């Protein structure tokens with residue numbers, strides 16, 4: 001069992017800098033949990049407290065139900081993979097893989113069997129007799145993964161392991177790591193993962209659940225689908241999804257949302273609860289949920305990014321930048337028009353409280369969850 005529990009976890013650096021503000025989180029055995037958020041939000045600090053590389057200022061970390069605050073990293077049943085996967089440069093891949101087991105005093109046949117198994121899983125058999133400098137970035141990262149895997153830890157801790165790789169390699173490593181996680185689980189090996197990244201695409205594609213963080217606090221913990229469809233607040237709404245959700249300042253009037261001199265109808269999801277909503281608010285609509293229409297919000301087209309199957313339209317709406325994703329054919333049909341009309345799909349409109357930032361268009365049952 002390698003369930004991980006964080007209880008009111010706090011970190012203060014140097015007696016003054018509060019980096020982590022009392023985090024509570026339960027990660028199930030075998031779960032792939034992603035910590036995502038902008039640089040400096042304390043993802044690494046939190047992960048390093050789980051690993052035992054950073055002293056815990058307050059609260060508790062439990063692994064497999066056991067409090068590990070005072071346990072050395074080597075006793076926590078964890079293995080960590082970093083962005084800078086420093087392999088020992090003078091050792092061949094084989095030696096790099098064997099190192100941890102040798103230190104632990106394992107016998108030679110056992111070590112060799114473990115190397116063979118890990119090399120098979122990661123498809124690095126042909127690389128075993130190479131030195132790290134003879135490996136590509138992706139190969140080196142797979143060896144680093146192998147060094148973690150060979151320890152058969154209860155929990156894998158990843159800190160931005162793909163950030164040094166180019167975009168194409170990152171995409172293929174993403175798939176490799178999630179496949180590996182699935183395979184280990186299927187083989188009955190405990191394989192809880194905590195994976196830190198600043199990249200929302202990595203978070204969305206890899207996580208069973210995602211913990212969105214900002215400034216040392218949890219903003220929302222949910223599945224990728226739930227985060228995308230029901231962001232709890234402005235921060236999550238703006239952070240998750242690509243291109244970013246449009247967030248437009250305005251006010252609620254009757255069943256409409258008023259932006260500058262224009263209005264757009266709010267769906268029943270929102271208008272059912274009008275009396276609970278603040279007058280001053282922020283409308284959130286994803287670029288994918290804004291359609292070109294004959295009438296609707298009038299905007300001035302400022303730029304079009306051709307993406308192949310789709311085109312990202314950038315426009316000015318009452319002095320506010322707005323982005324819509326439309327089909328390439330729809331864009332063609334616009335001709336050279338500068339004036340366009342955009343219609344937010346009412347069922348996909350979110351309304352956020354301007355002061356607190358909370359998503360006031362979520363059903364109360366979702367907020368409670």
Ligand code: ADP
Nearest residue numbers: 013014017019038039040041042043044045046
């Ligand atoms: P992230 O991994 O999300 O980018 P970090 O956990 O590295 O964020 O940092 C969180 C906050 O703690 C930042 O404000 C950072 O400046 C601060 N911090 C990190 N390490 C130290 C340290 N050793 N001493 C003082 N402050 C630190």
Ligand code: MG
Nearest residue numbers: 043044045159
């Ligand atoms: Mg970090």
